[in-house]
Amino acid sequence: MNPIRVLLADDQRLVRAGFATMLSVEDDMQVVGQATDGQEAVNFAATHDVDVVLMDVQMPVLDGIRATERITSAGRGKVIILTTFERDDYLFDAIRCGASGFLLKNAEPEDLVAAVRAVAGGHALLAPQVTVRVIEQFARQLGGHQPAGHRDPGPEQQQKQALLASLTQREKEVLVCLAEGLSNAELAGKLYLAEATVKSHVSSLLAKIQVRDRVQAVVFAYESGLIRPGEG
CATH class of the missing domain: 3.40.50.2300 (Response regulator)
Structure with missing residues (x-):
């Protein structure tokens, strides 16, 4: 079985490195790329096979919401939005733009791995502490x-x-x-x-x-x- 191909999109190098470390120990996952802004994520997804994108919201050049819309509308991967809950309003549009779910940046490693597997398997990530709050405000x-x-x-x-x-x-x-x-x-x-x-x-x-x-x-x-x- 082919591994789940993951693209990390976050302008903070330490955040990308942390997620890459968490995923690299899983036999069924492979971090195929890292992007420092939304446009890099869109460009990478357009030219590489990507199953799941872990997408930050606040990034330079192109924010994570617009990047999510471009990637999902082109069928180039499924997107999990990364959030700290500092700005909920940025997340509302993510739902309409095709995000498959949300994940807290301080998630435990097992939660991150489970989220990637769930979304790659065609399921949406509906964590009550994240998604219900976002959708209700939406x-x-x-x-x-x-x-x-x-x-x-x-x-x-x-x-x-x-x-x-x-x-x-x-x-x-x-x-x-x-x-x-x-x-x-x-x-x-x-x-x-x-x-x-x-x-x-x-x-x-x-x-x-x-x-x-x-x-x-x-x-x-x-x-x-x-x-x-x-x-x-």
Whole structure:
């Protein structure tokens, strides 16, 4: 099996070196490149095979958000945003730009390794202490805190509501649990389901609401009105 090819993008050399050291001891991972700014990351991903990019937000030349958008839209790799939570507002757009998740810079080595494996395997990284906080604030910026009766839904909102209506009650319950940041195992325990059944429900609802991963499913939960910021 080919190793997971990882690109590190951070303007701090010590941060890159630390992550490289953590990943280098894993047999199934290979750090294939290091970028000191977003443009270098975009250029490297365009000319090399990259599976996962660990992307800082605040970098010179091109910030991590715009770099994420260019890399994911071109299908050149999946992106994990690195954050210290100093500036949450930089992270909101990352979700819409295709980020597959978030990771704290002071994460434990095992958490970093697990995150890279999860994203490389097609899963989104939904750490409750990061993603739910970011998405809830993102939803507030969209005006999701307003009562549904006070909004005049446009075509896009109407489409989301129609997709939401296509879900079964159980799939809606699963979607609410995803918005709470629950893992499959935690979700199975809460809903008294087998974990294999949970995976089936998750796959089904992702297809029905036409999103690519769990992060985008959580965004959908807020944008469709299934969940209001502050709930869950």
